[in-house]
Amino acid sequence: MTTMTKKVFIPSVNEDLNRPYNVTLTEGQISTILYHLEGKDGEEVDNIFEELEGVVDAYYDKVSEAQSKQPVAEW
Secondary structure, three states, X not given: OOOOOOXXXXXXXXXXXXXXXXXXOOHXXXXXXXXXXXXXXXXXXXXHHHHHHHHHHHHHHHHHHHHHOXXXXXX
16 A cells, blocks of 8 residues: 655745636626625725626626617517
């Protein structure tokens, strides 16, 4: 039987807690995160809340704009 030993992780990049990442989340996942952040205090929480709400709002604005450009059927 072989035993596995854990290796110490040594990052090759300096930690930067302000580094942005592009993450794909479903609307349901965003909704869950916002639900759990609701009522929490703190500037960082407010920033996260704004960012997530802004992404969802921007999506629906884009959909609404695209729908408004669709021709109206004249039957």
